Amino acid sequence: MKTDEIRTSYLEFFQKKAHRYVSSDSLVPQNDPTLLFTGAGMNQFKDYFLGLKKDMTRATSSQKCLRTGDLEEVGKTAYHHSFFEMLGNFSFGDYFKAEAIAWAWEYLTQVLKIPVSRLRITVHETDDEAYNIWKNTIKIRPDWLYKMGDKSNFWPANAPKDGPNGPCGPCSEIYFDQDPSQGEGGHIEDKRFAEIWNLVFTQYDRQDGGKLVPLAQKNIDTGMGLERLACVLQGKSTNYETDNFQKINAAVARELKIKQTPENATRIYAVSDHARAVVFSIGDGVIPSNDGRGYVIRKLIRRALWHGYEATQGGLEKPFLYAVVDDICAVMGKVYPEIVENKQSIVTSLKGEEERFLVTLERGLDKLHDYISNPPKGVHGKLDAAFAFELYDTYGFPYELTRKIASEKGWDVDEKGFERLMEEQRKRAKDATKISGAIFTVSDLEKKISGLAATRFLGYESLESKARVLFAEVRGGEGVAVLDQTPFYAESGGQVGDWGVLEGRGFRGEVTDTVKKDQLFIHHFKVLSGTLKIGDEVTAKIDAKRRDSIMRNHTATHLLHAALRKLLGTQVRQLGSLVAPDRLRFDYSYSQALSDEQVRAIEDAVNEQILLDADVTKEEKSIELAKADGAIAFFGEKYGDRVRVVTVPDFSKEFCGGTHCHSTGQIGSFYIVSDSSIASGTRRIEAVTGSGAVLYARNLRGEIGKLAELFKTSPSGVADRVVKLQESVKKLEKEKRQGVTATADPKNILSSALAAGKIRFASYRLGQGAEVEDLRRLSDAIRSMSEKTVYFLGTENEEKIHYVIGLSPDLGKSSLDAREAMKALSNLLNGSGGGRKELVQGGAKNEGQFQNRWNDIVENAVRYLKEAEV
Ligand code: ATP
Ligand code: MG
Numbered sequence: 001m002k003t004d005e006i007r008t009s010y011l012e013f014f015q016k017k018a019h020r021y022v023s024s025d026s027l028v029p030q031n032d033p034t035l036l037f038t039g040a041g042m043n044q045f046k047d048y049f050l051g052l053k054k055d056m057t058r059a060t061s062s063q064k065c066l067r068t069g070d071l072e073e074v075g076k077t078a079y080h081h082s083f084f085e086m087l088g089n090f091s092f093g094d095y096f097k098a099e100a101i102a103w104a105w106e107y108l109t110q111v112l113k114i115p116v117s118r119l120r121i122t123v124h125e126t127d128d129e130a131y132n133i134w135k136n137t138i139k140i141r142p143d144w145l146y147k148m149g150d151k152s153n154f155w156p157a158n159a160p161k162d163g164p165n166g167p168c169g170p171c172s173e174i175y176f177d178q179d180p181s182q183g184e185g186g187h188i189e190d191k192r193f194a195e196i197w198n199l200v201f202t203q204y205d206r207q208d209g210g211k212l213v214p215l216a217q218k219n220i221d222t223g224m225g226l227e228r229l230a231c232v233l234q235g236k237s238t239n240y241e242t243d244n245f246q247k248i249n250a251a252v253a254r255e256l257k258i259k260q261t262p263e264n265a266t267r268i269y270a271v272s273d274h275a276r277a278v279v280f281s282i283g284d285g286v287i288p289s290n291d292g293r294g295y296v297i298r299k300l301i302r303r304a305l306w307h308g309y310e311a312t313q314g315g316l317e318k319p320f321l322y323a324v325v326d327d328i329c330a331v332m333g334k335v336y337p338e339i340v341e342n343k344q345s346i347v348t349s350l351k352g353e354e355e356r357f358l359v360t361l362e363r364g365l366d367k368l369h370d371y372i373s374n375p376p377k378g379v380h381g382k383l384d385a386a387f388a389f390e391l392y393d394t395y396g397f398p399y400e401l402t403r404k405i406a407s408e409k410g411w412d413v414d415e416k417g418f419e420r421l422m423e424e425q426r427k428r429a430k431d432a433t434k435i436s437g438a439i440f441t442v443s444d445l446e447k448k449i450s451g452l453a454a455t456r457f458l459g460y461e462s463l464e465s466k467a468r469v470l471f472a473e474v475r476g477g478e479g480v481a482v483l484d485q486t487p488f489y490a491e492s493g494g495q496v497g498d499w500g501v502l503e504g505r506g507f508r509g510e511v512t513d514t515v516k517k518d519q520l521f522i523h524h525f526k527v528l529s530g531t532l533k534i535g536d537e538v539t540a541k542i543d544a545k546r547r548d549s550i551m552r553n554h555t556a557t558h559l560l561h562a563a564l565r566k567l568l569g570t571q572v573r574q575l576g577s578l579v580a581p582d583r584l585r586f587d588y589s590y591s592q593a594l595s596d597e598q599v600r601a602i603e604d605a606v607n608e609q610i611l612l613d614a615d616v617t618k619e620e621k622s623i624e625l626a627k628a629d630g631a632i633a634f635f636g637e638k639y640g641d642r643v644r645v646v647t648v649p650d651f652s653k654e655f656c657g658g659t660h661c662h663s664t665g666q667i668g669s670f671y672i673v674s675d676s677s678i679a680s681g682t683r684r685i686e687a688v689t690g691s692g693a694v695l696y697a698r699n700l701r702g703e704i705g706k707l708a709e710l711f712k713t714s715p716s717g718v719a720d721r722v723v724k725l726q727e728s729v730k731k732l733e734k735e736k737r738q739g740v741t742a743t744a745d746p747k748n749i750l751s752s753a754l755a756a757g758k759i760r761f762a763s764y765r766l767g768q769g770a771e772v773e774d775l776r777r778l779s780d781a782i783r784s785m786s787e788k789t790v791y792f793l794g795t796e797n798e799e800k801i802h803y804v805i806g807l808s809p810d811l812g813k814s815s816l817d818a819r820e821a822m823k824a825l826s827n828l829l830n831g832s833g834g835g836r837k838e839l840v841q842g843g844a845k846n847e848g849q850f851q852n853r854w855n856d857i858v859e860n861a862v863r864y865l866k867e868a869e870v
Contacts, residue, residue, distance in 0.1 A: 003230040003244045006359055007062050007087065007335065010224075010778040013107050014060035014089045022061045024336070027083075027284040028293065036293055037066035037281070041088030042200075048092040049167055049202065051217050052450040053518065055095040062087050062226065064336065068296050072426070075270045078231075079194050079584075082278035082300060085226040093217035097172075100199050100220045101133050104174060112233060118177045120188055122146045122154040124170030134172070143506070146188045148173075150851040155221075157165040160210055167215060176232045196232060197224040217350055240269040244331050245733060248272040255320040267311040273320055276306035281542035282346045283339040285575060288353045288678040301353050302396035303357060309361075310400075319354030322347045345589055349681055352591055355682075357396060370400065372409050379690035381410065385417025390641030392418075448473075448858040449482055449563055454519030458487035459498070459659060460618070462488050469504075472532040478791060479509065481523045481532060486540050488523055490516035491549070493634070494577035495554055495658040500542035506530035507538070518663065547659065548666075549581035552690040555616055555648075555661040556670050557584050560687065561632075562652035567598065571858045574634060575682060579658065586685045587678065594675045595684075606670040613665030618645045625809045631655055637742040669693045690715065690749050725771070746781040750789065756856070756865035759788040759811070763858050765850060766795035772802050772843075779804045779839070788818065790865060792857065794850055801829065801846050807838040814870050821861075828853060 001009070015021055025044035029035040035043070042062040047053040057241045073080035086581065089101065093138040110115045121140055123130040125147040134140045151157050152173070157170035174197040175188060182192055202219040203210040234242050240249065252271045253260045260268060281297050282288075288298040290321035301321065309316040325347050333340035371387060378507045382408050391397035399422075403413050439560060449471050458465050481502065488511060491497035497514035502523065507530035511523050523540075532538070557577055564572045578585040594602070623643050627633075631653040639655060646656040648664060659669060668690040678684045688696045704715045711721040744764055753762035765776055775795045782791050786808035794803040803825070805818045822840040826832050831847045833842020 001228075001234045002243055003226065004335065006230055006233060007085070007226055009062055009111060010087045010226075011062060011105065013111055014058075014103075015515050017058070017059040017089075017103060018091055019060040019151070020056050022059045024061060024063045024085075027064050027066055027281055028286060036068060036296065038063065039065050039067050040221075041065075041086045041223050045090055045092070045221075047263045047518065048090070049219050049221070050450075051093065052446065052773070053557075054092075057092050059090045059092075060088065061090075064284075066277055066281065066296075068728055071300075074273050075266050075516065078240075079225070079228045081227060081273050081276075083273070083280055084309050085228070087226055087297075089220070089222050093219065096203075096218050096220060097130050097201055098137070100201070100222065101130065101138065101172065104197060104199060104222065105325065107136050109349045112229075114176070114232065117184075118232075120144050120146065120175040120177065120193055121171045122148045122153055122171075122175070122188055124148060124172070125227050127153075127170040127172070127201070130170065130172045140502055145186070147190075155198075155202070159206050159213060163206060163210075165206050165208065167202045167219065168204050168206050168212070169200060171201065172199045173197065174199075175837060176228075178237065179222075188679070194228060194232075196228045197222065208416075238269070241271065245269075245272055247331050247359070248275065248324065248327055251324040252308075253446045255323045256312055256316070258311055261857055264311050265740065267307040271304045271311075271321070274300040274307075275324050276328060276332075278304070278321070278350060279325055279339055280336070282349050282555065283336075283342045285573070287349060287575065287679060287681050290759055294679065298353065302357050303351065303398065304660035305354060305357055305361075305516065306396075306398040306401065317358070318360070319351050321354055323418050342573070344569075345573050348571050348591075348690065349589065354679060361397075362396050365393055365405070366399050367391070367395070368397075368405055372406065372411055382412040382414055385414040385421060388413050388418045389421040406622070421729070432582055445473075445480065445522075449517065449520055449522070451518055452482055453484065455483060455521040457483060457487075457488040457489070457521065458485055459489045459542070459681040462543045463547065466540065467538055467540050469532060469534055469538060470626055471537040472534055472536070474527060474531050477527050479525050479527060479532060481509075481525065481538075482520050482536065483523070483540060486514075486521050487542050487661055488514040488521060488540060489550075490514045490521040492516055493656060493658050494583070495550060495579040498542045499546055500540070500549075502532070502540055504530070504532060504536045504538040504540045507532050508538070509540075511540075534548050549692065551661050551690075552667045553581070553584040553692075554578070554656075554658045555646075555664065556610075556689045557586055558646060558652045558654050558656070558660075559606045559648065559664070559667075559670070560584075560685065561588075561654065562648070563602045564590075566605065566683075567601055583673070583688050587681055589681055590683050593677065599672050601677060603672055610664050610667045610670060611650060613663050614648050614651070616660050616661050617649075618644060618660065619647075620644050626655060629653060637716065641731070645648045655681075666690075671696055704711060744778055746778060749778075749782060749791075750751050750786055753789055753791075754862050756790070757861045757867075757869055759790065759865060761862050761865055762786070762789055762791040762795050763854075763861075764791075765854065766793070770795040773804055775804060776841075782806065783808060783839070791860070792861060794854070796850055799846055800843055800852055801831070802843045803829070803831075803833075803842070804839065804841045806840075810836075811870070812838050816865075816868065816870060824859070828857065 004597050011021055019464045025038055029038050029043060041061050042049065045059060046270060048056060065086045066083050070080045071082050074082055095186060107118055108119065121144065122660045122757055123134065134145050135142060148675055150160055153171045154160060155171050156168060175193040176196050177192055178194055179192040186192060200221040202221060203215055205215050207213055227242060230242040231239045235244055239245060249260060249268050249272050249338055249529065252268050252275065258264055259432050278300050279296055286297050288294050288301060304321055305316065308320060325343060329340050329343055339346065368391060388399065388402050392399055392404050399418065406413050429533065445633055452470050465485060465487050467485050469481055470484055471482040473480055486500040488500060491494065500511045502509040502511060502525055508528040508530065509525035510528055511525045514522045515522050561574055573589045574588040585842065620642055623639055623770055626643050626645045633639060633655045643655050644657050646660055647653045670687060670689050671693040673686045673696060674687055675683060675685050704718060707718050712720055713721050749762050749764045752758040760817050766778065775793055777794055783806050787810050789808040791806050794801060805821045806817055807818060817837050818840040819834065819837060822833050822842055829844050830847065831842050831844025835841055
């Protein structure tokens with residue numbers, strides 16, 4: 001039986017038993033930040049398990065799961081994947097153990113016709129009820145029925161001892177014997193037995209101190225790995241040899257240009273596993289990054305590349321994973337169309353990440369070679385654990401690679417230390433993915449309002465309405481209220497909740513936020529006067545001006561999204577948004593900063609739609625129809641059967657429950673304030689509309705006005721001023737560096753002259769901007785006030801240098817001749833010049849001679865004068 005047929009047969013089997021088929025939830029848990037990835041079929045039914053939702057009592061699904069805690073198992077066992085599909089059937093306070101067990105058995109042995117002799121059963125040691133059903137009703141051989149402890153047969157495993165509090169219960173597991181040739185006995189924990197199905201009987205509420213109180217509503221939660229079942233039915237020894245995996249393996253081998261030999265098998269399998277996980281995660285909106293979900297995906301990509309690198313004996317130079325996306329879509333896209341819809345962005349994101357890693361790999365290799373050829377003090381022949389871990393963690397270096405290179409150089413690695421660091425990290429990862437107690441913590445408020453009738457939302461048409469209070473609680477000047485109907489929009493889809501007032505008999509409350517719990521709108525308010533009770537009549541009135549601003553920003557967000565897709569390509573995906581009264585924020589996938597032209601083009605495209613004043617239409621329709629119309633959904637989000645579609649004709653069509661303008665003209669104008677990077681491959685645009693745009697422009701004008709005033713110019717003259725200012729600052733800095741100024745004091749120059757035998761030698765460089773005239777003037781001044789002194793002065797501009805050598809008048813009759821000095825100097829400075837015995841002047845093309853030679857010249861002159869014994 002093919003994998004796809006098994007999936008269908010399971011879902012049909014339980015649908016025939018009155019289960020509602022519910023499509024897989026996103027891999028990214030929607031309302032649960034404590035959970036990195038969806039790890040079991042029951043996650044999306046949390047509220048049904050808790051009895052908070054009651055519109056369904058039986059469900060069946062095939063859930064996309066990702067378990068980071070199992071990452072280390074991948075490749076080590078034949079049946080652990082990072083990503084896998086979990087088939088499940090669920091009962092919420094409806095049927096219990098007898099049916100759950102009987103149906104599981106019926107499905108396996110009658111529908112799938114798995115021989116009874118290949119199956120084994122475990123139950124929890126305290127669960128006599130389940131034990132007896134298996135033994136007496138199903139008639140399992142007692143030696144094939146095993147009693148087990150909490151660790152394997154209680155969910156959550158540590159609930160009785162350590163918690164968490166909340167629903168929990170014993171499990172019964174069904175195993176398949178992979179190797180009957182070993183005889184009929186054997187222990188259930190032997191490798192030959194593979195767990196295929198887990199039936200969880202949530203019958204207790206764990207309370208403080210480990211007390212297990214029977215639940216009024218007992219639930220059934222089952223999970224069976226589709227890949228494991230396929231392996232059993234297709235008679236294979238590993239999941240990776242089943243039909244769907246084989247196609248992906250072949251694609252991996254094709255892209256790596258290697259053969260599927262037994263030596264290559266494990267590497268290829270690991271790549272296939274990771275490729276599926278990555279494709280489905282990115283398809284559900286995860287972007288490779290340095291933390292959280294993104295980090296898990298980054299690690300999976302790097303591991304896959306490493307396996308590729310090894311399988312090709314280091315011959316991997318180009319990305320290859322992205323090239324199997326197509327194959328995965330071909331195999332699994334029918335059942336999970338989201339990967340096909342998002343194929344373009346999966347490919348782009350994956351390829352970019354692969355390219356980056358190959359560069360990092362290179363850099364890490366350099367670092368490792370550096371370390372070995374130039375080890376830190378005290379390190380000999382053994383890589384420090386922290387360094388090996390840094391290579392692993394920062395550079396994504398698989399440990400095997402580090403060890404291999406190290407050993408080629410005759411080095412060891414501190415393996416124990418490395419393992420310790422890994423263990424710490426693993427623990428962190430496990431903690432993050434465990435179905436934590438949080439999944440079952442319900443706030444008091446949630447308990448109190450559960451069971452109330454759904455709030456009727458009037459806010460698309462009305463800003464004010466009468467309403468009846470279904471729930472109210474006031475404490476310390478603050479309160480919450482749930483009404484039968486309300487115009488207040490509750491925060492969702494990025495749009496913030498409404499503010500406003502609630503007024504009843506003698507009561508006045510200021511609503512400061514509105515949030516949603518499923519179908520209930522919860523108003524948080526400050527009491528201004530009186531109090532509020534269940535059953536009261538109130539008038540609910542929203543802050544209309546604030547709502548108008550929000551609405552402008554929301555419609556503008558749609559226009560922005562559409563403009564980005566039109567201008568940058570449809571691989572641009574919305575990753576999140578905030579629609580507030582004063583601004584909008586839009587996070588999207590794109591790997592480059594926008595150029596100024598792009599920003600302008602986006603603004604133009606949005607403003608063009610605003611000027612068209614096009615009607616914004618909103619309709620409710622079936623999800624199929626909406627998709628067929630080309631409406632874009634927020635990826636990763638799971639929608640109901642009927643959706644609301646917001647349309648700007650010929651420009652934008654999106655699934656959206658938010659409040660919008662009647663026509664685009666109401667937006668007024670649109671202005672992008674910033675585009676920045678928030679993670680690799682993820683960017684954020686902030687923008688303003690309506691009066692927010694006016695305010696923004698006015699602030700800018702104010703700022704520029706202030707600058708103009710400071711610079712004593714007009715706003716348009718500011719830039720010019722700044723350029724000039726920068727130039728003169730640069731000049732001053734340069735002069736400061738050279739220690740020279742444009743003017744000079746002859747007295748100072750003479751007093752700092754150096755002794756050279758019986759006479760003195762003075763030297764000075766005039767700064768930039770000085771002219772030859774300044775040089776002559778300074779020379780005259782020095783000459784007139786000096787005695788027994790030889791002086792050397794220079795000045796320069798961009799093109800030329802000029803210099804003079806002069807003798808004080810009393811040296812006129814000495815043996816010194818300035819013309820001799822000029823000859824030597826002209827040689828040295830590549831220049832020419834001449835004059836009289838007591839004063840010469842020369843010049844040359846400026847090639848930086850003064851910077852390079854000035855000090856030498858001064859030194860040589862002093863030495864010469866000393867030796868000349870004037
Ligand atoms: P195991 O002990 O084999 O890791 P488990 O006890 O963690 O399994 P459950 O949490 O009970 O498994 O999940 C229900 C079913 O999902 C399992 O019986 C198995 O068929 C399947 N399953 C669990 N983990 C994986 C995995 N990593 N890869 C593939 N299938 C899995
Ligand atoms: Mg497990």
